[in-house]
Amino acid sequence: MDQPSAPKDPREPYQGPERRSEPRMRGRFSLKVKLIGIISAIIFCALSLMTILATGFFRRDSAARVQENNINLVELIGAKTESEMRALSGLAALFIASNTSDAGKFFRDHGEIIFVGTAPIQGGGIGLPRGNVNTRYLETNSIAMEEIERLHVQSLAIFLPSAKGAVVAENISPGFPKPILGIGLPSGQGSVLIVYVDADVFLKSFTTSESESRVTQAFMVNAKGEIVAHPDVKLVMARASMASLPIIRTLLDGKVKLGQTRYIDSDGVAWLGSYRKIDFGNLGIVSTAEESRVFEAVNAIQYRNLIILVIVVALSILIVFYYSRTITVPVIALVEATKQIERGNFKLKVKGTSRDEIGHLAHSFGHMVRGLEEREKIKDAFGRFVNKEIAERAMRGELHLGGERKICAIFFSDLRGFTAMSEKMRPEQVVEYLNSYFSMMVKCVNETEGIVDKFIGDAIMAHWGAIKELENDTQSAIDAALRMRSALLEFNSIGAGKDLPAKFGCGINTGPVVAGQIGSEDRLDFTVIGDAVNLASRIEALNKPFGTDILIGFDSYIQSGGVYRVEEMSPVTVKGKSEPLRIYAVLGREDDPSSPKTVEELRILIGAEYDEEKAAHAGEEVKYKIEGEPA
Numbered sequence: 001m002d003q004p005s006a007p008k009d010p011r012e013p014y015q016g017p018e019r020r021s022e023p024r025m026r027g028r029f030s031l032k033v034k035l036i037g038i039i040s041a042i043i044f045c046a047l048s049l050m051t052i053l054a055t056g057f058f059r060r061d062s063a064a065r066v067q068e069n070n071i072n073l074v075e076l077i078g079a080k081t082e083s084e085m086r087a088l089s090g091l092a093a094l095f096i097a098s099n100t101s102d103a104g105k106f107f108r109d110h111g112e113i114i115f116v117g118t119a120p121i122q123g124g125g126i127g128l129p130r131g132n133v134n135t136r137y138l139e140t141n142s143i144a145m146e147e148i149e150r151l152h153v154q155s156l157a158i159f160l161p162s163a164k165g166a167v168v169a170e171n172i173s174p175g176f177p178k179p180i181l182g183i184g185l186p187s188g189q190g191s192v193l194i195v196y197v198d199a200d201v202f203l204k205s206f207t208t209s210e211s212e213s214r215v216t217q218a219f220m221v222n223a224k225g226e227i228v229a230h231p232d233v234k235l236v237m238a239r240a241s242m243a244s245l246p247i248i249r250t251l252l253d254g255k256v257k258l259g260q261t262r263y264i265d266s267d268g269v270a271w272l273g274s275y276r277k278i279d280f281g282n283l284g285i286v287s288t289a290e291e292s293r294v295f296e297a298v299n300a301i302q303y304r305n306l307i308i309l310v311i312v313v314a315l316s317i318l319i320v321f322y323y324s325r326t327i328t329v330p331v332i333a334l335v336e337a338t339k340q341i342e343r344g345n346f347k348l349k350v351k352g353t354s355r356d357e358i359g360h361l362a363h364s365f366g367h368m369v370r371g372l373e374e375r376e377k378i379k380d381a382f383g384r385f386v387n388k389e390i391a392e393r394a395m396r397g398e399l400h401l402g403g404e405r406k407i408c409a410i411f412f413s414d415l416r417g418f419t420a421m422s423e424k425m426r427p428e429q430v431v432e433y434l435n436s437y438f439s440m441m442v443k444c445v446n447e448t449e450g451i452v453d454k455f456i457g458d459a460i461m462a463h464w465g466a467i468k469e470l471e472n473d474t475q476s477a478i479d480a481a482l483r484m485r486s487a488l489l490e491f492n493s494i495g496a497g498k499d500l501p502a503k504f505g506c507g508i509n510t511g512p513v514v515a516g517q518i519g520s521e522d523r524l525d526f527t528v529i530g531d532a533v534n535l536a537s538r539i540e541a542l543n544k545p546f547g548t549d550i551l552i553g554f555d556s557y558i559q560s561g562g563v564y565r566v567e568e569m570s571p572v573t574v575k576g577k578s579e580p581l582r583i584y585a586v587l588g589r590e591d592d593p594s595s596p597k598t599v600e601e602l603r604i605l606i607g608a609e610y611d612e613e614k615a616a617h618a619g620e621e622v623k624y625k626i627e628g629e630p631a
Helices: 031-098 103-109 135-140 145-154 156-164 200-212 233-238 246-253 296-342 357-383 388-395 418-422 427-447 473-493 495-499 531-541 554-559 599-606 612-616
Strands: 113-122 130-133 168-171 180-186 191-198 216-221 227-229 258-264 270-278 283-290 402-415 451-456 459-464 504-519 524-529 550-553 564-568 572-574 583-589 624-626
Touching: 031 113, 031 180, 031 191, 031 200, 031 216, 031 258, 031 270, 031 283, 031 296, 103 113, 103 130, 103 135, 113 156, 135 145, 145 156, 156 168, 156 180, 156 191, 168 227, 191 200, 200 216, 200 227, 227 233, 246 258, 246 270, 246 283, 296 357, 402 427, 402 473, 402 524, 402 531, 427 451, 427 459, 427 473, 451 524, 459 473, 473 504, 473 550, 473 554, 473 583, 473 599, 504 531, 504 554, 531 550, 550 554, 554 583, 583 599
Parallel strands: 504 550
Antiparallel strands: 113 130, 113 191, 168 180, 180 191, 216 227, 216 283, 258 270, 270 283, 402 459, 402 504, 451 459, 504 524, 550 583, 564 583, 572 624
């Protein structure tokens, strides 16, 4: 493989390897021709869609016909039931008004009537009804007279609205041997007309509708949603409540006398229903059809059409299989290669297996992979010499000569006595020792999102806030220094540090700097410069005379937010500053119970020695003067 040529201008971002010219491959069949086979599958999909739509229209028409039948059924049953109830009530009223003693003839002509009588209105209620009983009906059905007496007692509350002028038509079957309907009418003479009617005369309308239609079921309910008439006699005898059905709630709550709806019951079964209110007794007629039964024929047709469709599509798949492989196999290979690239694996060989557009894409993809591989190698190598984020920006051409003013936290650290220590080691040991030490220290900077600016011998310069601003750059710098302290103590307990324990000093200062690319057109270095940087270096040097390992300036102390346990040291006058410098020793975080409580504890922890008199007379090389103890 030819090596890519580097950019002629070093300031120009690297664009990857130059693409080699490839001979244009002309295939026998173009991608357009291959897609004709796919279009045939689309045609079959269109046919299936047409089948589904046709089935949908058939389903909608079937539902409309069923709802129309339901409407007609409830209107027919409602009209018939209301007419029969009014006729029976009129006959009973006429019988009571005629004061005839020939009750036998009346009951022979109207055998469905079981009892006709009146109940006196007494205060706010009614008394026990008195009247004529159809004894022939009782004998035929083996019903004792006591059953009628008991029926009088338990039905008083049911007929109470008739005392206030309302017409009552209720199912009073519970406890009675036969399904029975009770009708209460205001008579206008201080009493209520009571009629008991064999409910079979009404149930015929509902059972007939059930026998005529296998899917439709009609029933009648009262104003409470309780069964008055139903094809299932057991429900009538129990006066079962249907109030929980959505269609019953719509019937009872709505003001529309005639309507239809689709609903789902508590078992999740869908129904199509219609209802009609009748004026007599405030009753309602409901006709329902289970949706699955309504659509049985539709579903059967749809099932047969789907079987035919599956067979046709299967044959089509066999036909287009050869063509689809020439498209899908290369595309799948490219997708897998893309996933490998996302994982960072550039050791791929992507070759075109066809001579159409897909083949061209595979060849171009292979060239792109080789370019990305070389770019990744350059970025990886570049990232070992500078910060990775700086390397990313440099690769994108976002770093230029010049800088900008920013507020940063600057950090300096230095190994104590390393010069004397290195005299006792071979050069290889020195490099190995420093590499181990720097690896731990740089990890602490990276974990707090700082930037290692440079290594100066055994010293480290880092900063926070030059590339990106954190929530609190100063706190991040101090956290990095505390992590370094812990890492150094661990370093001294194992490996090279066990034989030659290391001690270091850290200085942190916060202030304005100029951050940017410093250097020339041929050699650039991203760094920060300014008085705040120089002051951070001076603060680091003060760790030795004070017997500490982490010192921060006054500005850093203000920015630290009070989350650290610090102790103010004696003011110091440094070279180039007219005012004494206020510095603070960082003992640890306030929320860390294991951190030292005093500077003396800190010196014991890090093994530092402090001789104030000796430090104050250290000689001309000492660029500080201790002014006195802090106030």
